[in-house]
Amino acid sequence: MVLANSDRLVSVTDARNTFNVLLTEAREGRMTHIVKGSEVVAHLVPATARIIDQDALLTAMATAVLHREVETISQKRDSGSSIGAGIDTGRLFVWAWRTDVHLFDVLFAQFVALLSASGGRPYNAAEVFDLVRGAMSSAGLGDSEVGAADRRTRTE
Missing domain, CATH: 1.10.110 (Hydrophobic Seed Protein)
Structure with missing residues (x-):
């Protein structure tokens, strides 16, 4: 289950501007929740995140x-x-x-x-x-x- 950690919420604009930093953090295991207004619209997750897609x-x-x-x-x-x-x-x-x-x-x-x-x-x-x-x-x-x-x- 993904719970949005408030210190990892980033606006779409900030995500664009800091994309390389966010990618580095994802490689280090940190998840980022990208928000537009008050809605989480995407998650940037580490490549090793457990995702069930079947x-x-x-x-x-x-x-x-x-x-x-x-x-x-x-x-x-x-x-x-x-x-x-x-x-x-x-x-x-x-x-x-x-x-x-x-x-x-x-x-x-x-x-x-x-x-x-x-x-x-x-x-x-x-x-x-x-x-x-x-x-x-x-x-x-x-x-x-x-x-x-x-x-x-x-x-x-």
Whole structure:
């Protein structure tokens, strides 16, 4: 997940004027977030940055996280323990929310379907979001963003 570090925000104009310096810093491992107005429009990242650009790989990784979470929730439910998603699932949903809301929708729908299949009954979006709310907060999503994600899951 890329969190924009405020000391690494650079305007488009400044990025043009200091491009060689920014490239040197990228070689040294520093990431720069290029902004236009209040919007981050690009990232200048080191060549070794971990970027997943293969949809099949991303799908496999996300699906593995969700399957593991469903197994954990099923075990907790069967033992009578309180249930909620773990931090890895929270990180996955926060990353998807911040980087690609369509992917967030797809992953959330997949999680609903997996929980429904595992639980032997249909789960609705509100129930599932209640399971991930705390994990998303723990993974760094602020209250207003958690609320926005919750509202989105109920309208999709």
